[in-house]
Amino acid sequence: MTPTWSAAALSAQAERVASLAHADRPGEAALEVARFRYPSLDVGHYLNRMEWMASRVNGNTHLALRRVIAIAEGIGGNVEDYHAPENGFLNRVIDTRRGNPTCLSILWKEVGRIAGIEVVGVGLPGHFVVYAAGQMVDPFHFGEAIGFDEAAALVAAAMGGPARLDRSWLSPVDTVGMIHRLLLDLEESFRGRGDDRSVEWVETALGSL
Numbered sequence: 487m488t489p490t491w492s493a494a495a496l497s498a499q500a501e502r503v504a505s506l507a508h509a510d511r512p513g514e515a516a517l518e519v520a521r522f523r524y525p526s527l528d529v530g531h532y533l534n535r536m537e538w539m540a541s542r543v544n545g546n547t548h549l550a551l552r553r554v555i556a557i558a559e560g561i562g563g564n565v566e567d568y569h570a571p572e573n574g575f576l577n578r579v580i581d582t583r584r585g586n587p588t589c590l591s592i593l594w595k596e597v598g599r600i601a602g603i604e605v606v607g608v609g610l611p612g613h614f615v616v617y618a619a620g621q622m623v624d625p626f627h628f629g630e631a632i633g634f635d636e637a638a639a640l641v642a643a644a645m646g647g648p649a650r651l652d653r654s655w656l657s658p659v660d661t662v663g664m665i666h667r668l669l670l671d672l673e674e675s676f677r678g679r680g681d682d683r684s685v686e687w688v689e690t691a692l693g694s695l
Contacts, residue, residue: 496686519669548629561593562590571684574668585626609667
């Protein structure tokens with residue numbers, strides 16, 4: 487059930503999400519998004535869990551991240567209930583080890599940031615991946631390294647039609663862009679469920695970015 491927020495509290499929370507996104511703090515920004523649904527969420531607990539993941543990263547490549555996030559932790563995509571809103575809440579992703587492409591990419595970015603490995607978003611139509619240490623990686627499919635052909639196939643699977651890839655789709659997406667995409671994912675999920683109250687807070691957060 488979506489908690490009831492006053493207009494002032496809703497606006498203040500949305501501004502906090504925006505401030506953290508603009509400060510390039512992806513994990514904390516995503517957890518503050520989750521607080522719209524879980525107001526008593528212990529943000530520090532989940533930040534500590536991501537720091538623990540990062541502390542076990544040995545190396546500076548995409549494989550070093552994959553060994554911890556995807557293999558040791560077993561974190562990847564929720565293929566059984568892809569459109570569930572919980573897939574877009576970082577606390578739930580960490581707890582259940584399943585999420586949607588955007589939220590998983592934010593997790594990779596945050597763990598990489600702490601571990602000193604550059605991770606940037608790639609906002610493909612219908613899917614979201616990352617560049618991790620310069621290698622394109624699909625966090626939804628447990629951190630598999632992908633190239634242009636695989637990226638084109640992901641777009642086709644999500645959008646229909648033949649495999650295609652516009653190079654502009656591979657432009658890096660910063661933290662603000664990733665949080666924006668996360669909120670759009672949530673908005674789509676809530677609209678599909680007729681959850682107008684949740685759509686309201688998503689739109690407030692989008693308006694503050």
